[in-house]
Amino acid sequence: MNPDLDRLQPYPFQKLVALKQGITPPAHLSHIPLSIGEPAHPAPEIALEALQASLAGLARYPVTRGGLELRRAISHWAMQRFQLPTGSLDPERQVLPVNGTREALFALAQCVVDRTRNNPLVLMPNPFYQIYEGAALLAGARPLFMNLSADKGFLPDLETISQDQWRDCQLLYICNPGNPSGAVMDEAFMQQLLALAHAHDFIIAADECYSEIHFTDANPPPGMLGAAARAGDPNFERVVVFHSLSKRSNLPGLRSGFVAGDARILDRFHQYRTYHGCAMAPPTQAASIAAWNDESHVKDNRALYTRKFDAVLEILDGIMDVQRPDAGFYLWARTPGDDETFARALFAQEHITVLPGSYLSRATESGNPGQGRVRMALVAPLEDCIDAAHRIRRYLESAPCRAQ
Structure with a gap:
């Protein structure tokens, strides 16, 4: 067996199951899970109809690069969304469909x-999406955690x-907007990261899958492609972004995203992916084209x-000491x-599941930045x-809480 498998830690939700063992919550209260970020809003009908109409595509093998129509839809969406120059994101060479960003974030390392x-x-933020750590370990690298604290706006302190x-960094994962804090990097901060990547020759993997969940259409979260373009790099050198x-679009089961x-x-x-064997099924591509081409359901979401x-x-x-996030x-x-x-x-008394913040982070010399916090995902129905x-x-x- 690959010895690096022994370096992997239990996933946060495995720890959560163990934490709740032996507890019998009040039977008269329905369970409300706020622990996992699984969207529960209705999927867009336009995507479901396209999926259903394309089931005949299951009779043929898909290509790893995905269909040109899908790559064009993605390219058009990204150029519009991040205000890129027309034609600056080549669907032939600069876009790859992926089966959800999770598999692609792992595979890139x-x-x-x-x-x-x-x-x-x-390098990766701390707290973090645990895929970053597992990807680094199984690639034979050492994770270096950048603690995110409230006094730094939950952004990495690059001076540390x-x-x-x-010099030793080969790959930098960022999550913007951040999971779990919802903090948003501005373009100036991202351009600072780009300057470091160029100076030290590492790749930036920008996980931007929460970028479309925000609170003002007038000022949506910026992205790394836009930051690179406005820094004078139309080729997005050393930058790969991930969207889902x-x-x-409330389609977690579709497993559809892209890297660009x-x-x-x-x-x-x-x-690499031609050997990895992860081409997107034709019906999934059809549903994805419909979703990327429609913004009305995103605004409703x-x-x-x-x-x-x-x-x-x-x-x-x-x-409770809690604030509205910038996004997510x-x-x-x-x-x-x-x-x-x-x-x-909280689970024992109120039948609510939240995720301890320490399960999303690692202890460092400066402490565990997730301790003393919980992540609550507002994905359940409004009621x-x-x-x-x-x-x-x-x-x-x-009284039990005040006694803590």
């Missing part, structure tokens, strides 16, 4: 990390990375999330005591989110 170099590092660490229909950016990197990544945040934050105001559908709330104790007791907020408030006002 296997493709680009050179384990023969001394001390290969993969030494010159030797930048899971959050944007540096044509040189994508050429080698395409070569955002409006529903906005209603949830407005309602939940009003209920929790004055009782998570609340990154402080707990009155230990985050595991809070999550376990359930409101009910959950009232239950959380009731718990926070209770």
